Amino acid sequence: MDDDKPGFTTPVPDEIDARDLAVDGALPFELTGRYFRNGPNPRPGDVAPHWFMGHGMIHGVRLRDGRAEWYRNRWVEPNTSVLDHAGRLFALVENAPPVEIDRDLGVLGPCDFGGRLTTAMTAHPKEDRDTGDLHFFGYGAVAPFLTYHRLDAGGRLVESREVAVAGPTMMHDFAITEHHVVWLDLPVVFDRELLGKTMPYRWSDTYGARIGVMPKSGASVQWFEVEPCYVFHVGNAREDAAGRVVLDAVRYSRPAWMRTWAGIGGAAEGDAPATTRLYRWTLDPATGAVAEEERDDRAVEFPTLNDARTGRANRYLYAVHGDTLVKFDEAGGPARTDSLGEGWHLGEAVFVPIEPESGAQPAEDEGWLVSIATHDQPAVASRLLVHDATDVAAGPVATVHLPRRVPAGFHGRWIGDAR
Numbered sequence: 480m481d482d483d484k485p486g487f488t489t490p491v492p493d494e495i496d497a498r499d500l501a502v503d504g505a506l507p508f509e510l511t512g513r514y515f516r517n518g519p520n521p522r523p524g525d526v527a528p529h530w531f532m533g534h535g536m537i538h539g540v541r542l543r544d545g546r547a548e549w550y551r552n553r554w555v556e557p558n559t560s561v562l563d564h565a566g567r568l569f570a571l572v573e574n575a576p577p578v579e580i581d582r583d584l585g586v587l588g589p590c591d592f593g594g595r596l597t598t599a600m601t602a603h604p605k606e607d608r609d610t611g612d613l614h615f616f617g618y619g620a621v622a623p624f625l626t627y628h629r630l631d632a633g634g635r636l637v638e639s640r641e642v643a644v645a646g647p648t649m650m651h652d653f654a655i656t657e658h659h660v661v662w663l664d665l666p667v668v669f670d671r672e673l674l675g676k677t678m679p680y681r682w683s684d685t686y687g688a689r690i691g692v693m694p695k696s697g698a699s700v701q702w703f704e705v706e707p708c709y710v711f712h713v714g715n716a717r718e719d720a721a722g723r724v725v726l727d728a729v730r731y732s733r734p735a736w737m738r739t740w741a742g743i744g745g746a747a748e749g750d751a752p753a754t755t756r757l758y759r760w761t762l763d764p765a766t767g768a769v770a771e772e773e774r775d776d777r778a779v780e781f782p783t784l785n786d787a788r789t790g791r792a793n794r795y796l797y798a799v800h801g802d803t804l805v806k807f808d809e810a811g812g813p814a815r816t817d818s819l820g821e822g823w824h825l826g827e828a829v830f831v832p833i834e835p836e837s838g839a840q841p842a843e844d845e846g847w848l849v850s851i852a853t854h855d856q857p858a859v860a861s862r863l864l865v866h867d868a869t870d871v872a873a874g875p876v877a878t879v880h881l882p883r884r885v886p887a888g889f890h891g892r893w894i895g896d897a898r
Contacts, residue, residue, distance in 0.1 A: 487824055487853060487855055487886070488519075488886055488887045489857060489884075489886060490519070490520040490521055490536075491536070491883060491884065491886060492523050494551070494553055494554065495550075495551065495552060495882065495883065496549065496551045497549065497551070497881075497882035498549045499546070499547075499549075500540070500547035500548075500549070500550055500882065501547075501879075501880040502546070502877055502878065502879050503877065503878040504865075504875060504876050504878055505545065505876060505877055506545045506546065506547065506865060506876075506877040506879070507545070507847060507865065507876065507877070508545050509834055509847075510542045510847060510849075511543050511544070511896050512542065512543075512893060512894050512895035512897075513539055513541050513542070513894045514539065514540045514542070514829070514849050514863065514891060514892070514894075515537050515538070515539045515568075515584070515891060515892050516537065516539075516826065516827075516885070516888055516889075516890070516891035516892075517535050517536070517537050517555070517557070517558060517559055517560050517561050517571075517888060517889055517890060518535060518536060518558060518559075518886060518887065518888015518889050519531075519532075519534075519535055519558045519886075519888065519889075520534060520535060520536035520554065520558070520886060520888075521533045521534050522534055522554060527744075528676065528677045528678075528744050529678035529743060529744030529745060530558075530743035530744055531558075531559070531572070531573070531678045531743070531744075532677075532678055532744070533558065534555070534556060535554070535555050535556065535557055535558025535559065535570065535572065536552055536553065536554050536555065536558070537552065537553055537580070538550070538551075538552045538851070538881075538885050538888075539551050539552070539553075539584050540863050540879060542879075543896075547863070550882055551583075551584055552584075552883075552885075553584040553585075553586070555570045555580065555584075555586055556570070556572070556575070556578055557569075557570040557571050557572035557575060557578050557602075558570075558572050558889070559571055559572045559573065559889045559890060560572075560602040560603065560889060560891075560892070561580075561891065561892035561894075562604060562892065563892060563894050564604075564606065564613050564630060564634060565630070565633055565634030566634070567579060567634060568580050568581065568582065568894065569590065570586075571600060571601070571602040573599060573600070573601050573603075573618070573651060574599050575599050575600075576589050576590060576591055576596060576600055577589070577590050577600050578590065582894065592630070592635070592636040593635075593636070595636040596617075596628065596636055596639075597639075598616075598617030598623075598626045598628075599617040599618070599619065600616075600617055600628075601615050601616050601617065601618075601651075601652070601653070602651075602889070602890065603615075603651065603652040603653065603712075603713070605653070605654065605655045605789055605790065606789065607655060607790055608786070608787050608789065609657075610632065611631065611632025612629055612630065612631055612632060613629065613630040614627075614628075614629055614655050614660060614695075615627075615628050615629075615630075616628060616650065616653060618647075618648065618650045619647065620647045620669040620679070621647070623641040623642075624644050624646060624647050624648065625641070625643075625644050625648070625650060625662070625664075626639060626640070626641055627639065627640050627641075627642050627660065640697070642662065642691075642693065642700060643700075644662075644664050645664070646668055646669075646686065647668055648664055648665060648666075648667065648668055648669075648686070649667045649668065649669070649680040650662070650665075651710070651711050651712070652710060652711060652712050652713045653713065654713045654715065654716035654726055654728075654790070655695075655716065655789065655790040656717055656718045656724055656791075657717075657718055657790055657791060658694060658696075658718065659692050659693060659694055659695060659716075659718070660692075660693045660695060661691065661692060661693075661713075661716050662691035662692075662693060663690060663691075663710050663728075664687075664688070664691060665686075665688050665708065665709050665710060666682060666685075666686040666687060666688050666707055666709070667680050667681065667682055667683070667709055667736070668681065668683045668686050677744050678744060680745075682709075682736060682737065682740075684707075687704070687707070688704070688705050688707040688708060689703060689704050689705060690702070690703045690726065690760060690762060690769070691703070692724050692762055692764055701764055703760075703762045703767070703769040704769070705760060705769060705771060706771060707733060708730045708731055708732060708733075708758075709730075709731040709733075709736040710729060710730060710731065711731070711780070712728065712780065712781060712782055713726070713727070713728040713782070714727035714728055714729070714757070714782035714783075714784065714796045714798075715727055715782075715784050715789060715790070715793050715796065716790060717792045717793070719761075719792075721763075722763075722765060723761050723762060723764070724761070724764070725759065725760075725761050725762075726759065726760045726762070727757065727758070727759050727774065727782070727796065728757075728758060728760075728782070729755060729756070729758070729779060729780055729782060729798075730755070730756055730757075730758035730773075731754075732754045732755075734754075735754055735755045754778070755778045755779070755780065756773050756774070756775065756776065756777070756778070756779070757773070757774045757775045757779055757782065757796075757807070758773055759771070759772050759773075759774050774807070775807065777798075777800045777805065777814075778800060778801075779799060779800045779805060780798065780799055780800075781798060781799045781826070781828070782796055782797065782798045783797045783827060783829060783830055783848075784796050784797065785832060785843050785846065786830065788843060793809065793843065794808060794809045794810055794843050794844070795807065795808060795809070795843055795844045795868070796809075797828050797830065797848060797868070797871075799825050799826070799827065799828065799850075801825070802818050802819040802820060802821070802822075802823045802824060802852075803816050803818040803819070803825065804816065804817045804818075804825055804850070804871055806844075806868070806871040815871045816871065816872060817866065817871050817872055817873070817874050817875075819852055822855045822856065822859075823852050823855075824853050824854070824855075824887060825850055825851075825864075826850050826851045826852070826853070826888060826891070827850060827890055827891055828848040828850040828866070829849045829850065829892065829893050830847070830848055830868060831847045831848075831849055831895070832845065832846040833846050842869070844869050845868070846868045847865050847866065847868060847876075848864075848865070848866040848868050848871070849863065849864070849891070849893055850863075850864050850891070851863055851864070851881075851885050852864055853884060853885055853887055854884070857884055858884075859884065860881050860882065860883055860884055861881045861884050861885040862878050862879065862880060862881060863878070863881060864877075864878055864879075865878075865879075
């Protein structure tokens, strides 16, 4: 997230459509649907002082029958991620309500779920595949600082309640488990003096850092004090056999947060060594104890997994390290990697499960990883990559040559035709 090189983050100036894209390798016939990727892209003449502010752009690729039928890109106000739930699609950004879109990237307009949503909506909602419920939240600069929401499987907003925190914290992501919601109340807070200059949040050495475990049943939050840090993106959370909550996420030290925030438009401060690592917190509601450990020494970001395992035990986690796709295995052994080479930057890898045969239960990693790679040089067109998730180190099974450079962005979504 802190890379800022010529051609890597520079916005594109227009919307285009292209058909019948060139493909190296063989696109799996199972990949029938659309891949949408959202990210910041101010309109020509507009100034966006921070990556989290200003217009976004969704880049879409349609795959069917082993072909890449089309590419198109469209501006949209929310600039962070894409959600599909209950047959509807939304573009998301954490400081505003969602904007509904259609499968051809047409903008349908803002959504407040029948007037029930009165806060912003996180760009990182979590769907419980067992219940179909979508859990999410909104944070704000004034009270209530944090509000929990839940959509049911039919897309109705059925629950909203305030979660008490000490102040206007910037909560970018959170987690769920089978029985709990996991909150990240960390020391990046609203600063009114930064309004109109940049994204108005800064690191606070006095706010404190804690992780909250809130039963979905509505009971109060149990808070666990942790070492000061920040988390942009969660990998997953689960409950272990002892009833503890285990959270895996990418942890930013204070210097790492400062460096990243400056790189995407915030204020720079200091030049201390920066660490960004895959980390684990184990929280014991019975004793109040918390254990913290680094899981790997790579500077990774954008952790993803098979979404069917969200909130449940997962063996595999995927992440990005510059030009490298990384596959972590909870069962042990070295991480598996594929590096694209100098000058390339890999975006978030979205997991697409295979369609199981009748009565069969596919392995957790049986599926595909779909991502966009962008080069430093503006003249080099971007590529849509498809990796076999069971064999990441083998390299892409297919490379779709996009008709233009796609600037670095945030989060993607696979919307299968059957979804």
